[in-house]
Amino acid sequence: MAAQDTPAVAARATARRPLRKAQSRKTPKFPILIVAPALVLMTLLIAYPVAESVHISLGSWDGIGSVTYRGLANYRRLIDDSLVRQSIVTSLAFFAGTVAFTVVIATLLANAIHRKVPGARLFKTIWFLPVIVPVSVAGVFWSNSFQPSTGVVNTVLGSLGLGDAHAWLASPTTALTVTIFVAVWTQTGYAMLILLGAMDTISPEVHEAATLDGVSEAGRLFRITLPNIVPMLGTVTTLMTVFAFNAFGIIYAMTRGGPGNATSILPVLVYKQSFVDQDYGYGSATAVVTTLIVSVIGVVVLQLFRQQRLEAR
Numbered sequence: 001m002a003a004q005d006t007p008a009v010a011a012r013a014t015a016r017r018p019l020r021k022a023q024s025r026k027t028p029k030f031p032i033l034i035v036a037p038a039l040v041l042m043t044l045l046i047a048y049p050v051a052e053s054v055h056i057s058l059g060s061w062d063g064i065g066s067v068t069y070r071g072l073a074n075y076r077r078l079i080d081d082s083l084v085r086q087s088i089v090t091s092l093a094f095f096a097g098t099v100a101f102t103v104v105i106a107t108l109l110a111n112a113i114h115r116k117v118p119g120a121r122l123f124k125t126i127w128f129l130p131v132i133v134p135v136s137v138a139g140v141f142w143s144n145s146f147q148p149s150t151g152v153v154n155t156v157l158g159s160l161g162l163g164d165a166h167a168w169l170a171s172p173t174t175a176l177t178v179t180i181f182v183a184v185w186t187q188t189g190y191a192m193l194i195l196l197g198a199m200d201t202i203s204p205e206v207h208e209a210a211t212l213d214g215v216s217e218a219g220r221l222f223r224i225t226l227p228n229i230v231p232m233l234g235t236v237t238t239l240m241t242v243f244a245f246n247a248f249g250i251i252y253a254m255t256r257g258g259p260g261n262a263t264s265i266l267p268v269l270v271y272k273q274s275f276v277d278q279d280y281g282y283g284s285a286t287a288v289v290t291t292l293i294v295s296v297i298g299v300v301v302l303q304l305f306r307q308q309r310l311e312a313r
Helices: 002-025 029-057 073-079 080-112 121-132 135-145 152-159 174-198 204-212 218-226 229-243 247-256 266-276 280-312
Strands: none
Touching: 029 280, 073 280, 080 121, 080 174, 080 218, 080 229, 080 266, 080 280, 121 174, 135 174, 135 247, 174 218, 174 229, 174 247, 204 218, 218 229, 229 280, 247 266, 266 280
């Protein structure tokens, strides 16, 4: 009886195989349904605006009617525009100063809190407070603080005998430095929390072993902490890069891009070209170039930290 049933069982199993293969080839619908809302939002909020900016950058448009196609005329105009070149240099200087100081200070603060220095909780709260302050409020506050005659900065410096009439925001040599300071002040707390979360994942046993070996605090930072948070350092540096190239609020609230064009970073220039001069095509071309610059810098930063992570392994 068993010998007779075996061919029948095998035949039924063979008949089911094509059906199972056909079912396995079907794309599962549930993951697609889960991702679909995010794809729709990305299309509406990111892909469409970017595509429309590229479209406007290829023509002339004053905000009314349709775009008049002009090809690459706006991009050729960018090459010959000295103000655009100056804004690129200013943006790179602002980016370098903001990112470097933000990441370094945030790392040191996060390490101090991670090592539970006295008052660590209060310390963390105080440094995070600037993050929740609106950018416009922070810009107006520091703009008033750096005023030559009524600002608190000159008042403090005067009491220390360092002069009380510094024109911080009226001088091209100091205006950019002041805006970098304010940008670092507003972003350091955010970077600090991210890096602190990465440091808290390091096993306490590693630090205990370092203590037994007599490793100093500086040695722990460079030999234990930093190698273990390289991926997060790369993420933070990339985020700070994006923030630095989008610091329109701080700059415009404090200097409007002045004095002259000393603090006119690319987003400020895009605003002036588009909404002041009503030249949306040229402003969109500048915005596209700004996006390309940020993308290239972001990719380079991620690759550098990826290489550091591979070497650390």
